Amino acid sequence: MSALTQPASRPLEVALAGNPNTGKTTLFNALTGARAHVGNYPGITVERRVGTHTAHGRAWRVTDLPGCYSLSAHSPEEEIAHHALTGRTEDPIPDVVVVVVDAANLARNLLLLLQISEIGRPVLVALNMMDAAAREGIDIDVPALQRALGCPVVPMVAARGEGIEALNEAVAAVAAHPQLGQIAQTAWPAPVAQAVARAREVLAQFPLTLPPESDGGVLWWLATDPEVADREAPGLGAALLAAVPRPADPGLDPRRLATVARFARIDALLVPCVRRRVVTTSGASERVDRVLLHPAFGAMLFILAMAGLFQAVFAGAQPAVDLVEMAMGALSDLARAWLPDNLLRDVFIDGVLAGVSGTLVFLPQILMLFLGISLLEDSGYLARTAYLVDQLMARIGLPGKAFVPLLSAYACAVPAIMATRTMPDRRDRLLTIMVAPLMSCSARLPVYTLVTAAVFAHQAPVLGIFSLGGLVVTAMYALGFLLAIASAFVLRRTAIQGGGAPLLLEMPPYRWPRWRNVVRSLGDRAWVFVTQTGTVIVALTVILWALMTFPRHGLEPDVKAARKAQAHALVGAPAQQAALSAVEREDAQVRLQNSIAGRIGRTLEPTIAPLGFDWRIGIGLVGSFAAREVLVPIMGQVFGRGSQADIDDKYAADVGKTMASAGALTPLKGLSLMVFFAIAMQCLSTLATMRRETNSWRWPIFAVVYLNSLAWLASFAVYQIGTRLGFA
C-alpha cells in the first residue's frame, strides 16, 4: 500500500524489529520518550509496546516488535513479529520497518533483515552500537554496506542519541519512496525454488487472511511450525509438510537450505564492508567471563549475587511495605472518620481500599526484584546465571532460567511469577508459575508463628539444642521445595507436556546497564501490575469482604443493648471501656460466624474435620484467600480476641494460645495446619498475577485445584497417621 493513497494526516506506521540485545528498546525509548503504551497482544503474553514520535512535521506511530533472531515462527515472539508485519494484529501494516542491527554482530542480525524484506516490507537498517563495534576493532564501511544491501543504513549509538536525526531522514525517505527500502531477492538454489512452487500451490487452497505474494512470504509459511500455520487455517501445517516433506538428511531440507543461502549471501556481501583491525579470540567480555564463569570464583560470585538479590526482595523492601501499609491504614482511618457510617463506607474501606492496599503492598518487592533483574539482564549476567545453574536445575526438571523466579518466590510468589517473563519457553514458564507458590513465602511466617508459639514453644529442645518450633518451620520450607520438584516432575508428564526447551541462550557482551532503560522498565512493570493485576485483586477483595460480611447478623439487638447497659453500669471509665470493647468483639465474632464465610466454614467442617480443623478454622481458610497472614486476625476475630491490622509476633502468639486453650489447636492439629498452609494455594493476589501472566483463568483455577488437593491430602496424612500413632 503506497503512502500516496493515504491521507497525509495519517501517522506514519513505523515498526522496530531486531534481534534481542541489539539496543532496540533503547532506540524505542529514545524515539518515543515517555509517550508509550505497554500492553499485551490479545490471547498471549507477548508484550506490545506502541509509542509516538514526530519528525519533519509528520507524526509516527512506533511499534516495538518482540525481539527475535529469525522470523520463522518457532516461538510466540516470532509469530507475533511476522503477524504484526503482515497486518494480522490490531496494528496496521507498517509503512517502514526499521531493523535494528548490532554492528558487532552483523551476519546473524542481517538474516532477520533479509527475512523481513522477503515478505515485502520496505526496510532500513539502524546500525546500532557502532561504539562497541569500534572498541572490538570492527570497522564498517557504511556506504559500501548500503550499496551492497540496497537499502538505507544509518550508523547509530542509540544509547547516546547519536544518529536519531539521520534515522528520521532515512525513514521519511523510505516512506516517500518505498522502493528505496527494497532489497533484491536472494537467488534460491533449485531445491528451495521447487519447494516454494509446491508450497505456493498448497497455500492457494487455503483461505489465508492475507495470501503471501513474494517467494519469501511463501517460504515463511513453509519454514514455520505447523501449529502456527494451523492457527491461520486448520490443516495448513500438515498440508505444507506433505507437499514439502522433511528429508532424512536434515542438511538437505529446503527450509534449511534457504537459511544457508541467506547466510552465504550475507557472508559474501560483508567481505568488502567489514574489516577487523585486531584479530583476537578474546574480547573484553571473554576476559570478564574468565573470572565470572570460573568454576570456583564464578560459583562464589554467583551465590553472593543471588543472596544479595534475595535479601533485597525479602528484607530490603520491608520499610517501603511498612510505609505503604501505614499510609493505607491512615487513609482508611480517615475515610472511616469522614464518611457516613453505612454499608457503602464499609465496602469502600474494607473492600476497595483493602484491595488497593493489597495491590500496593506488593509494589516494593516487585520493584526491588525487577531492579535486580533488569540490572542483571542489561549487564549480561542473567544469561550467565542460567548457564551456571542449568545443570543443577535440570536435575529438578526445570531450566536454568527458572532459578531467579523460584528464588524470589521464597519472598513472595507475586513478583516471582512476574519474573518468569525472562523465560523464553512457554511451557517451561508455565511449569515454573505452577510450582512457584510451593516455595514458602514470607506471608506464611505469621501463620507458622501462630502455631509454633501456641503449641511448640514450651516443648523440650530436640537433641538439647534445636527448638522444636524452629525445626518444624524448617521442615515446612523443605516440604514446599520437595513438593515443587515432585509437582514439576508430574506436571511435565501430564498437564504441561513438552517444554524442556533447549538451552540456546545468547550470552551478550557485558555492558553497563542504562539507567534510563532500567527506570523505564520498572515504571512499565509497576504500571501494568497496578492497573491490570490490581483491578482483579480489588474485585476479588470486594467479593471476599462480602462473603465475610453478609448477612450482617451480630448479637441480637436486645442482647447487645443489655450488655452495653451492663458495661455502662460498671464503676470507672477504664472498666467501662474494657467491657464495651468486649461487647464489640463478641458482636464481631457472632457476625463473622453468621456470615456466608462462617456458613462455608460450617459446611466445610465435614471435609476438614479429618485434617483436625473445626469450622472456626474453616472460616480462616476461606478468609486467608485475601493473603495467608490474614488467617491471624481472622482467627483473632473468630476466637473473640479482636482483629488487629498490625500482625506482629506477639499478636500471632496471643491468638494461637487462645485457639489452643479453646481446643482448636494441639501440637498435631497445629502441625496439620502448618502443612496445609505450606502447600495450599490461598492467595488471591497470586491468582490475579497468574491470570495476568498466563492470560487466562484456566491456570489459576488449575493451581487452586491441584495445590489445595495436595494440601488436603498431606494434612489428612499428618493428622490421621499422627492420631493413630497416639499424638494429639
Add this chain to the structure above:
Amino acid sequence: MAGQTLDSILPGEAHQVTRVVLAGVLGDRLVELGFTPGAPVQLLRRAPFGGPLQVQVRDFVLSLRRADAQAIHTTLAAPADQAA
C-alpha cells in the same frame, strides 16, 4: 582433518562448522543462529558437573547443552582461515 563434534573439541581451538545433523525445529534454530557450513566456531568453556557449554559462532556467544552441541559437526579451521 577428521571431523569432530562441538562438545568434544579443545577450548579455544578455531573450528569450522561442517554440518548440523539434528533434525526438526532445534536443528533449524541452530542453523538460523549461524551454524551454517563453513561458519567459524569455537568452544569457550564447559560448565562444571556436565553443565552446558559456552560457544562462539561467528560473532555470537551462546550457551547450549552438551547433547545439543554433539549434533554440530566441525573440522579444524585451516590456518589461513584463522588469520582471516
